[in-house]
Amino acid sequence: MRFGEHAQQYRTHAHVQREIAAWCGEWVEPDCRQLSALExxxxxxxxxxxxxxKGFQQLTATDLSEQMVAEGNRCVPAARWEQRDAWAPLPEGYDRLYACSLLQWAVDPERVLTHWRRALPSGGRALVAIFVQGSLQEFATASGRFFPVPMRSEAEWLACFRGAGFEVLRHEVCQRVQQHESAIAALRSLHNIGAVANRKLSTAELRTMLTGAEQAHGNGEGFPLTWVTLKAELVVN
Ligand SMILES: C[S@@+](CC[C@H](N)C(=O)[O-])C[C@H]1O[C@@H](n2cnc3c(N)ncnc32)[C@H](O)[C@@H]1O
Incomplete structure (x- = not known):
């Protein structure tokens, strides 16, 4: 994905991600003064x-992209910002892990979640929000090469959490449909936040995908783009 290249304009265009952050935030405990957190x-x-x-004793926010970390530090200086690969083993010492709109891009999420579970103490929790099957289906059905990794279903994610050794405390799915002027405008909205694969589709493949998507979903008044999100709270027993 190409998030880092779009760090400076991400906030202006990440409307769905902002809504998901608020929705996921509903499950963060109200008083976190005794807790340390890693995002x-x-x-x-x-x-x-x-x-x-929420007043965490310690709050560390991390991202793989140097540009995102710089922008995050500028926008939310209350957190300590570090560059970190979320797919690699994590340091111990945190009570809570958070990841919003991230985990769907992991090639081997069960392995990643195992790292996360091992970093937490007994009773430690992770709260995640993940795009699941059905998201961006308007493009995914028009091109089998649209996603760099397969979009997993809710059931696959729940199996993945449990396979990594977490207990699922609660989970919920919600669907949002954004309206765009056209398939091209919808695709541009994804480019604006960097939510596009590094391995680009050829111009011919792109044209075929856009034409197919517009014919299947465009209704003369606009083009819908569907986002299906799972949020889940996980605990280490
Ligand atoms: C869709 S954005 C979500 C950002 C933020 N959590 C939000 O809700 O707006 C995904 C973020 O994950 C970061 N990312 C992608 N792969 C990563 C990895 N392996 N480790 C850490 N961050 C990663 C990207 O740089 C990008 O900032």
Missing amino acids: LGAGTGLFTEILAA
Whole structure:
């Protein structure tokens, strides 16, 4: 994905991600003064802002992209910002892990979640929001090469959490449909936040995908783009 290249404009265009951060934030405990937290894939800090308001004893926000970390630090200076790969083993010492709109891009999420579970103490929790099957289906059905990794279903994610050794405390799915002027405008909205694969489709493949998507979903008045999100709270027993 190309998030880092779009760090400076991410906040202006990440409307769905902002809504998801607020929705996920509903499950953060109200009083976190005794807790330390690590956020992964924090981007420019849309979810970090919500965490910062909870008064954590220690709040560390991280992202793989240097540009995102710089922008996050500028936007949410209340957190400590670091560059970190969320797919690699994590340091111990945190009571809570958070990841909003990140985990769907992991090639081997069960392995990643196992790292996360091992970093937490007994009773430690992770709260995640993930795009699941059905998201961006308007493009995914028009091109089998649209996603760099397969979009997993809710059931696959629940199996993945449990396979990594977490207990699922609660989970919920919600669907949002954004309206765009056209398939091209919808695709541009994804480019604006960097939510596009590094391995680009050829011009011919892109044209075929856009034409197919417009014919299947465009209705003369606009073009819908569907986002299906799972949020889940996980605990280490
Ligand atoms: C869709 S953005 C979400 C950002 C933020 N959590 C939000 O809700 O707005 C995904 C973020 O994950 C970061 N990312 C992608 N792969 C990562 C990895 N392996 N480790 C850490 N961050 C990663 C990207 O740089 C990007 O900032």
